[in-house]
Amino acid sequence: MNIENLIYQELLEIANQRGIFLDFVDLPNKIDGFWFYIKNKTDAIAINRVLAGNKRNFTLAHELGHSALHKNSNYNVLTNGGKLDEKMEAEADEYARILITKIKKNLRKEVTLNIQK
Numbered sequence: 001m002n003i004e005n006l007i008y009q010e011l012l013e014i015a016n017q018r019g020i021f022l023d024f025v026d027l028p029n030k031i032d033g034f035w036f037y038i039k040n041k042t043d044a045i046a047i048n049r050v051l052a053g054n055k056r057n058f059t060l061a062h063e064l065g066h067s068a069l070h071k072n073s074n075y076n077v078l079t080n081g082g083k084l085d086e087k088m089e090a091e092a093d094e095y096a097r098i099l100i101t102k103i104k105k106n107l108r109k110e111v112t113l114n115i116q117k
């Protein structure tokens with residue numbers, strides 16, 4: 001198993017732990033994924049099923065970022081005529097970078113511990 005897949009497994013686990021509904025669906029080429037939230041009802045992420053590897057990981061981490069940061073914002077690209085909020089997109093990107101870096105660090109620690117055993 002390569003590192004991209006290990007990171008992917010961790011991201012799936014995080015989504016699962018947070019009770020986020022996750023699905024891989026057919027989307028237009030330009031759309032990598034989106035987060036869909038209705039207070040007390042739906043916390044869901046859809047990822048374009050054609051994505052793979054790092055691109056899929058980053059997209060999933062980015063949408064996890066929206067879920068973690070933007071629940072009080074009423075931010076919904078779907079009902080907003082497809083318009084993106086640049087500030088919130090930048091925040092989700094930053095969250096994704098930090099989350100993936102953290103996962104990599106933890107994986108490295110695990111590998112080191114296994115070698116020492």
Ligand SMILES: [Zn+2]
Nearest residue numbers: 062066089092
């Ligand atoms: Zn976004």
